[in-house]
Amino acid sequence: MSFIKDIDSIREIAEQKRLLEYLVFDKDFAKKFEADRKKTLESIGLGDLDTEHAASLYKEFINKKTLMRESVKAAGEPSNPQFAKWRNRQIGRCTMMFSKEQSDSLVHLPILFELSKGCSIGCKFCGLNSGPLKTVFMATEENKKLWADVMDAAVKLIGPAVGEGICYYGTEPLDNPDYGYFSQDWFERFGKYPQITTAAALRNVEKTRELLKQLDPFKETIFRFSVRSLDEFTTIAREFTPEELLMVELLPQFEEAPGNALAKVGRNATENEYSGTISCVSGFKVNMCDRSISLITPVEASERFPLGQIELKKVIFTDGEDFERKLETMISGMKTILSPNEKLSLYDYLYYNVENNTCKIYNKYGVGYQFDFPDYSDLIQKLFDSLNSGLYTRREIVEKLEIKNAEGWDSLAFHSIINNMWNRGLIVDSQLYE
Numbered sequence: 553m554s555f556i557k558d559i560d561s562i563r564e565i566a567e568q569k570r571l572l573e574y575l576v577f578d579k580d581f582a583k584k585f586e587a588d589r590k591k592t593l594e595s596i597g598l599g600d601l602d603t604e605h606a607a608s609l610y611k612e613f614i615n616k617k618t619l620m621r622e623s624v625k626a627a628g629e630p631s632n633p634q635f636a637k638w639r640n641r642q643i644g645r646c647t648m649m650f651s652k653e654q655s656d657s658l659v660h661l662p663i664l665f666e667l668s669k670g671c672s673i674g675c676k677f678c679g680l681n682s683g684p685l686k687t688v689f690m691a692t693e694e695n696k697k698l699w700a701d702v703m704d705a706a707v708k709l710i711g712p713a714v715g716e717g718i719c720y721y722g723t724e725p726l727d728n729p730d731y732g733y734f735s736q737d738w739f740e741r742f743g744k745y746p747q748i749t750t751a752a753a754l755r756n757v758e759k760t761r762e763l764l765k766q767l768d769p770f771k772e773t774i775f776r777f778s779v780r781s782l783d784e785f786t787t788i789a790r791e792f793t794p795e796e797l798l799m800v801e802l803l804p805q806f807e808e809a810p811g812n813a814l815a816k817v818g819r820n821a822t823e824n825e826y827s828g829t830i831s832c833v834s835g836f837k838v839n840m841c842d843r844s845i846s847l848i849t850p851v852e853a854s855e856r857f858p859l860g861q862i863e864l865k866k867v868i869f870t871d872g873e874d875f876e877r878k879l880e881t882m883i884s885g886m887k888t889i890l891s892p893n894e895k896l897s898l899y900d901y902l903y904y905n906v907e908n909n910t911c912k913i914y915n916k917y918g919v920g921y922q923f924d925f926p927d928y929s930d931l932i933q934k935l936f937d938s939l940n941s942g943l944y945t946r947r948e949i950v951e952k953l954e955i956k957n958a959e960g961w962d963s964l965a966f967h968s969i970i971n972n973m974w975n976r977g978l979i980v981d982s983q984l985y986e
């Protein structure tokens with residue numbers, strides 16, 4: 553899929569994007585624009601822009617870009633069935649935990665790699681509360697071999713979905729002077745460069761410009777620049793043409809920006825006020841410096857999970873072979889089926905309503921769906937009430953229904969309803985919260 557129809561529309565879309573960026577970064581811009589459109593457009597170098605025509609092209613561009621998130625999510629499905637099932641359940645859980653906008657933005661990468669430890673930028677809003685930069689995974693001969701072995705093992709166990717991953721997380725990709733080596737290797741393996749988000753786009757403008765050449769408007773890779781002040785934004789707008797930034801999302805990461813959408817998570821959560829997540833992984837975070845593998849998945853940030861993610865397990869590996877062994881063990885330890893002895897419970901952020909053989913299940917944002925049943929609303933009501941109480945195992949819940957009176961329904965059908973709800977991430981996953 554390409555985001556743009558033809559090369560002729562690139563300039564118009566890019567300029568419209570630039571105009572919208574001024575609107576979301578500069579709180580005074582909208583007023584100036586309303587007062588004198590022509591003069592304001594000229595002042596930012598967009599004097600020739602036909603905003604009406606450009607707006608319709610831009611809308612199409614954005615719609616296609618939004619669809620890309622879904623395709624990244626789909627392409628991120630691991631080839632290992634156990635991992636795929638586990639990840640799908642986390643996707644379902646997040647759909648019902650967050651607002652639609654938030655859950656749509658989560659791509660649930662199956663794996664990502666950090667090429668440094670800590671981060672040199674120290675953003676005050678850092679959602680992952682990254683500490684100072686400690687080490688960098690340079691492309692030495694020894695590290696190149698470790699990288700190749702780790703990548704080979706990851707692809708062997710997870711499949712081509714690895715290519716949807718990224719080479720940063722609680723790190724700044726440009727902190728690694730050898731980032732280019734690893735992204736080139738990535739390109740050779742997967743036929744595309746890994747996406748980056750950088751807060752250091754202005755550190756070395758020529759180097760950044762070089763990196764931007766990896767972006768092809770007819771392909772799907774996008775980059776993101778975290779922009780921490782209006783000054784930084786105007787410098788970026790001066791240094792890079794709108795066309796150069798067509799495939800770069802500029803993120804307004806400062807309070808005064810009208811478009812700032814910082815989640816209350818990590819360092820940005822103050823006075824115990826938490827909300828949202830910036831975690832985009834339901835899978836593995838591999839740090840190449842300390843040789844660690846963590847299994848993580850997004851969750852609404854809270855005092856218990858201040859980073860908006862749950863880390864289920866973390867292990868250290870010594871070399872490529874050990875990485876493969878440990879990754880395999882972690883995958884086989886993923887909980888995919890309900891154990892017969894556990895007491896089941898619906899997540900406490902879910903509400904339900906049974907009426908006319910239909911059960912609507914939804915969250916506080918109104919996100920939800922409905923289960924339709926051929927008959928026996930009273931049994932369905934009982935089933936949801938038992939689940940909601942958190943007191944019973946699957947077998948006990950089904951026994952309590954006394955379904956012998958229900959024609960055409962047997963206990964297996966109710967077991968299957970419960971299993972279905974579990975697979976959709978509606979029932980508390982004890983492994984996440986142990």
Ligand code: SF4
Pocket residue numbers: 671672673674675677678679680681682721722723724750751
């Ligand atoms: S937000 Fe990114 S660039 Fe900023 S401190 Fe955190 S990891 Fe570093």
